[in-house]
Amino acid sequence: MNPFEDMRIFCQVMDSGSFTAAADQLGLSKQFVSRRLMQLEERLGVRLLNRSTRRLDVTPLGQSYYESALRLLGEVEQVEQGIAGQTTEPRGTIRVSAPLSFALAHLGCLLPLFLQRYREVTVEVDLSDRPVDLLGEGYDLALRIGTLEDSTLIARRIASIRRVYCASPAYLEERGTPLRPEELHAHDCLPYGHGRQVQWRFEGPGKPLSVNVTGRMRVNNGELLRDAAIAGMGITYLTTFIVDAALREGRLVPVLDEFCPDALTLSAVYPQHRQGSRPVQALIGFLRERLDSAEGVV
Structure with missing residues (x-):
């Protein structure tokens, strides 16, 4: 050898x-x-x-x-x-890790188009919201939303993702519409994730503000929180790709819009030894082409 x-x-x-x-x-x-x-x-x-x-x-x-x-x-x-x-199209298999809700919203329609364009490429996708170990678990590429940890991985921006505070019209009619973040203490909230305390961060006039929020339901899945908010169980804070349809149909109403933090960054991260991989670079370029709109917001 x-x-x-x-x-x-x-x-x-x-x-x-x-x-x-x-x-x-x-x-x-x-x-x-x-x-x-x-x-x-x-x-x-x-x-x-x-x-x-x-x-x-x-x-x-x-x-x-x-x-x-x-x-x-x-x-x-x-x-x-x-x-x-110089003589061939990208070819080979790409192992990809992607967040569940984002993948259901976007990758279901995009990956078939990618595979139609690149006939010699095969894609294996693992849907998980946990932070996978790319090197240890053998992934070629991961899509991650939010601030990235310092590491030896290479990161490339794909697009920006907006978030929105929202609730159902029935809930707001019964409990009132909060006008300032501090008023959330008097409301039922539907936070994402687990833990005894969850903080929502707000921007706007003055310095940034973090507010502890509580509620009767807390889940690590955005679709369940969206459905609970539609059912009138409280105010939630989710990415727009999860709640856009409900907002357009009036089943959810945005609140505290002027205090929403900046958009999150959707990044593609991959190990240094995959930097020269043409299938990996082709997928990154394709996702940027399809997801990075004029405003750069998904």
Whole structure:
């Protein structure tokens, strides 16, 4: 096996966190992966990983080797993709992670159009609102909404996503329409997520304000919160792609519009070694083309 293959195996072990997970990703046996890394260490004359029964710890030299190998492998892939791209269309399989509600609202109609344009590309999509580990779980690309954590991943903006505070006309008629964020203390709210305390953030005149909100129902799914708001159970705060239809039909009414925070950013994030992947870049370009409207708001 050539040195580049040893680099790939070592990088996959680092990304996956174990020999077993790396072997599964590479389609190799755990014993083969372990043996190749031992031979790599013998050839280099250094210890790259400290092994124990429970975990792998990278040595300082191993970390340096990993960073250099990742960069070299990315450059090799970019060269190969560039040469292949002169004569062929993007091809290969892309593993994508996307938020559930966003995917149902947009990807159901967009991905078939993408696959019609790029006939040699296959897409595997996992719908989940949890923050997946791209490297450890073998994803090529993830779509994420909101502020991104600092990481070695590459991020590209796709579009902006607006949010709105809203409630049903029946609820507002019975409980009154709040005119300032502080008035939410007297209202039933329908917050997204879990936890004892949920804060909604407001902008507007003066400094930003955060208000603790409570209610009888709290869910980590926007569609359920939208339906609860339509049923008159309280005020909710959701992205427009979830509530747009209900707002147009009058089943929900916006409130506190002048205090809404700035739009969220929809980003595509991917590992550095996928920067030269033509299928990944083709999908990012396609989503930007279709979702980034004149106002840049989905």
